[in-house]
Amino acid sequence: xxxxxSDYFAQRDNFLTRLDARLKAVFVIMAIILTLYSQKVFASxxxxxxxxxxxxxxxxxxxxxxxxxxxxxxxxxxxxxIQTFYHGNTPIWRLHIAGLSLTAYAEGLRYGxxxxxxxxxxxxxxxxxxxxxxxxxxxxxxxxxxxxPAWIEVCFLTYRYIFVLLEDAKxxxxxxxxxxxxxxxxxxxRSLGVxxxxxxxxxxxQSIATYEAMMLRGYKNINQALAPMxxxxxxDVLAAFIFGLILIALERAG
Amino acid sequence: xxxxxxxxxxxxxxxFCLLASGNAWAMHISEGILPMKWAGFWYLIAIPFVIKGIRxxxxxxxxxxxxxxLLGLMGAVVFIISCMPVPVPTAGTCSHPAGTGIxxxxxxxxxxxxxxxxxxxxxxxxxxHGGLTTWGADIVSMGVMGSFAAYFSFRILQKLKxxxxxxxxxxxxxxxxxxxxxxxxxxxSALHGSKSMLSLFYTILVAFIPTxxxxxxxxxxxxxxxxxFVYKRRPDILHSLGVTGKSKVESQxxxxxxxxxxxxxxxxxxxxxxxxxxxxxSVLAQxxxxxxxxxxxxVEKFAQEHGRPAWTPFINTDQGDxxxxxxxxxxxxxGFMAGFCWRKLFCEREGAQ
Numbered sequence: 001x002x003x004x005x006s007d008y009f010a011q012r013d014n015f016l017t018r019l020d021a022r023l024k025a026v027f028v029i030m031a032i033i034l035t036l037y038s039q040k041v042f043a044s045x046x047x048x049x050x051x052x053x054x055x056x057x058x059x060x061x062x063x064x065x066x067x068x069x070x071x072x073x074x075x076x077x078x079x080x081x082i083q084t085f086y087h088g089n090t091p092i093w094r095l096h097i098a099g100l101s102l103t104a105y106a107e108g109l110r111y112g113x114x115x116x117x118x119x120x121x122x123x124x125x126x127x128x129x130x131x132x133x134x135x136x137x138x139x140x141x142x143x144x145x146x147x148x149p150a151w152i153e154v155c156f157l158t159y160r161y162i163f164v165l166l167e168d169a170k171x172x173x174x175x176x177x178x179x180x181x182x183x184x185x186x187x188x189x190r191s192l193g194v195x196x197x198x199x200x201x202x203x204x205x206q207s208i209a210t211y212e213a214m215m216l217r218g219y220k221n222i223n224q225a226l227a228p229m230x231x232x233x234x235x236d237v238l239a240a241f242i243f244g245l246i247l248i249a250l251e252r253a254g
Numbered sequence: 255x256x257x258x259x260x261x262x263x264x265x266x267x268x269x270f271c272l273l274a275s276g277n278a279w280a281m282h283i284s285e286g287i288l289p290m291k292w293a294g295f296w297y298l299i300a301i302p303f304v305i306k307g308i309r310x311x312x313x314x315x316x317x318x319x320x321x322x323x324l325l326g327l328m329g330a331v332v333f334i335i336s337c338m339p340v341p342v343p344t345a346g347t348c349s350h351p352a353g354t355g356i357x358x359x360x361x362x363x364x365x366x367x368x369x370x371x372x373x374x375x376x377x378x379x380x381x382x383h384g385g386l387t388t389w390g391a392d393i394v395s396m397g398v399m400g401s402f403a404a405y406f407s408f409r410i411l412q413k414l415k416x417x418x419x420x421x422x423x424x425x426x427x428x429x430x431x432x433x434x435x436x437x438x439x440x441x442x443s444a445l446h447g448s449k450s451m452l453s454l455f456y457t458i459l460v461a462f463i464p465t466x467x468x469x470x471x472x473x474x475x476x477x478x479x480x481x482x483f484v485y486k487r488r489p490d491i492l493h494s495l496g497v498t499g500k501s502k503v504e505s506q507x508x509x510x511x512x513x514x515x516x517x518x519x520x521x522x523x524x525x526x527x528x529x530x531x532x533x534x535x536s537v538l539a540q541x542x543x544x545x546x547x548x549x550x551x552x553v554e555k556f557a558q559e560h561g562r563p564a565w566t567p568f569i570n571t572d573q574g575d576x577x578x579x580x581x582x583x584x585x586x587x588x589g590f591m592a593g594f595c596w597r598k599l600f601c602e603r604e605g606a607q
Contacts, residue, residue, distance in 0.1 A: 007380050032387055036290050068382040072284040078461075079287060079445070086454065087447050111447065115287065122286030123382055130379045138379070148308045150322070151368070157326020158333065158372050165330045189472070193479010196335065196356060200484055203327035204491050210327075211320035 010134040014058045020236040021137035022144060022229070027243040028129040034250040035121045043253035044117035051124035060131050072123045076116040083112030135159050143222065144229045153222040161206065165199055172198050282377065282392050283440060285385025292444040297390030300371070303398055307368030314365070318494065325361065325369055332357050332366075333373040335476075336396075337381070351473040354400035355429030356480055359422065360495050363405040370397035395436035403432035404477075418485055418498075419478040426477025430470035434462045 010017055035047065052065050088105025095102040129138075136156070143152050172195050176182065181191035219225060232240075288296070314321045335353030353373075358366040374392050378384040384392045408425040442455035484491055485498065492498040554564060570576070 029386065032285070033290065036286060036293075036387065072286075072382055075284045075287070082454070082457065083445070086449060086457075115445075119284050119286035122385060122387065123284065126285055126379065126386060127382060130382075135376065135380065148305075150308050150311045151304070151372070154311075154322060154326045154329060154368065155372050155375070157323055158329030158369075159376060161327050161330040162333050162376070165327070166334055169334055189475040190479060192472070192476050194483050196476050196480035197483025197487070199331055199334065200356065200360065200480060201488050201491065203331050204324065204488070207320050207324035207327045211323045214323070 007130065007135055009058070009060050009064070009131045010137075012058070015235075016054070016058055016132040017134075018235065019132070019239050020230075020232055021133050021141040023232070023236055023240055023243065024129055024133050025138060025141050027247070028125045030247055031125050031250060032122045034247060035125065036118055038118075038250065038253060039114075040253050041114065041117050043250055044121040046253075047121040047124050048117070051128050054128065055131055058132070065127070068127055069120070069123065072119055076119040079119070080109075080112035080116050083115065084108045087111055140226055140229060143226065149222045156222070157210075161203070161210075164206065165203060168202050169195065169199050282374065282384030282396070283388040283437060285378070285382075285388060287385075287441070288388050288391055288444045290387070292440075293387040293390060295390075296388075296394050296440065300367075300390040300393035300398065303364065303367045304371050304393065307364045307371075310364055311368075325365060328357050328361055328365075329369045329372040332369055333376060336373060336377070337383075351426075351469065351476055352396055352400050352430050352433045354396055354433070355404040355422075355426035355473060355477040358401035358404040358429065359408050359425050359477065359481060359497060360492075362496075363401040366401035366405070367393065367397040370401065391440045395440060396433045399436040400429040400433040404429035419482045421478075422481035423474040423478035425474075427470045427474035429477070430466065430473040434466045434470075435459065438462060 031047075035044065038044065055065055056062065084104045085102050086105075086108055088107030088109075088111075090106040091103045092106050092109065093104050095104065136159070139152050139155050139159075142155075143149065176191045176195065180187075181194075182188045311322055311325065318324070332353040335356065336350055338350055354366055354370050357369050361369065371389075371393050374384050374389060374396065378386055378389060378392075404425040407428045408421045411421040411424055438455055438458040441458050442451050446454045481492075481497075489498065557563065
């Protein structure tokens with residue numbers, strides 16, 4: 001899971017990970033909004049092609065980029081397919097399946113193609129953010145933007161314990177597997193229930209232990225536990241200028 | 255809808271299924287699918303629920319001091335379960351459960367929405383699973399609809415004194431199916447264009463069926479199995495979270511009551527089945543003259559055409575009270591057998607328990 005989880009690459013030290021999280025978050029959100037409003041396919045293609053190049057420059061493996069893009073690409077292609085056969089009046093070709101004729105329309109294909117590009121371009125922006133910014137930094141930025149502290153606190157805890165519980169779940173799953181827990185359909189269903197139950201019990205016990213540990217260490221709230229955000233550096237100001245130019249280009253292209 | 259149209263949607267759905275196979279992460283609407291106005295609309299619906307959840311944390315923490323930490327861990331549980339690839343043999347693909355059924359049953363629907371919003375955000379950011387603009391729509395489908403469907407079905411069944419496994423099973427099943435129905439609606443409402451929204455909704459819904467129908471059942475087993483496992487191993491957890499809300503002695507008493515009620519329920523079902531059978535058979539008997547059936551219409555007709563008309567049976571049960579007598583004999587034999595085995599069937603097993 002560690003290598004698939006994009007945060008793993010955001011923990012590395014490079015010129016993009018060193019940039020301020022607030023800046024990157026605002027830039028990506030605005031870029032996604034402009035991409036969705038954009039009517040030109042050229043802008044989307046530029047994003048789709050340039051973001052992987054940027055990620056490759058910070059040594060994110062190609063396999064991981066493809067793996068991350070595959071799921072949205074599958075959805076995008078199915079949307080393209082539905083739109084092609086669903087919308088429009090100008091037939092471009094007919095498909096005959098078992099005495100049934102399906103007509104593909106030019107308008108539907110165009111509309112579907114635009115949606116596919118939007119999906120892939122927006123996903124590329126999210127990939128850029130996730131592979132260059134660790135979640136704790138993003139949550140700190142969220143706190144700076146006055147998001148509710150309670151929500152941020154729960155986010156931190158969730159992020160912290162995903163890997164702990166995942167490790168526990170893997171241990172239980174392996175133990176069940178070697179004890180032939182997944183050999184028959186009904187036995188597999190029972191084992192899955194036991195696995196889910198064990199994770200819940202472990203989560204409950206861990207929550208009590210963590211709460212006690214936090215109290216013993218004098219924890220009161222998230223604001224007290226986190227250091228204040230650093231001021232923007234020269235590199236951040238320069239990056240803000242470049243990001244601004246990209247956003248203007250996107251707006252003009254749209 | 256005529257047959258051709260239905261067939262058209264089925265073929266479209268099949269293509270959708272083929273393309274979306276592999277790992278079906280279809281529960282989360284991908285980034286960029288929804289136009290901005292629809293994305294904003296779903297945000298507007300989702301945000302009040304999340305705000306209500308944040309406000310409720312304080313109240314819940316006063317009762318249960320480690321509740322906030324528990325929520326964080328529950329978020330991790332939802333994250334793990336909704337990333338758990340489950341093979342779906344009917345579609346030849348992998349899909350994943352929602353996980354909101356479990357969280358809704360354990361921490362309540364509003365808290366479950368909050369937890370889901372966090373799990374969805376982390377998935378969107380770090381697994382490209384969902385999106386930032388579609389976050390609101392995903393919260394509504396998986397968090398709001400999934401959690402409320404699970405919670406209410408669980409509570410209603412609990413009130414009806416259904417077995418705990420059944421309560422959990424239905425909660426998980428409905429959480430999954432409600433999530434997919436809402437996702438289909440969200441996609442259809444945003445993408446239908448100038449055509450009918452309902453037909454696109456059906457297309458997407460049908461497309462989800464090969465994976466989600468069995469997966470919903472799997473999720474039902476997962477949730478039911480989890481609830482029963484926790485109840486057997488650590489009933490104090492369910493008690494402290496207000497899922498069962500009874501002490502051990504009380505729960506044993508209620509278990510006995512549930513058993514009696516279950517017996518009563520099965521009695522009612524038997525009576526109902528018997529009554530409906532009588533009703534149906536009497537209606538069918540009236541209709542028999544109008545609808546003679548395949549034996550008379552086809553078999554008898556062809557047999558007569560080929561010179562083989564039906565002859566009188568050797569034992570004609572239609573004559574006199576012979577049929578009645580045979581029924582009486584069967585009833586008496588059945589009654590004798592049941593009486594003979596009564597102790598073995600019921601009394602000895604109860605004693606052994």
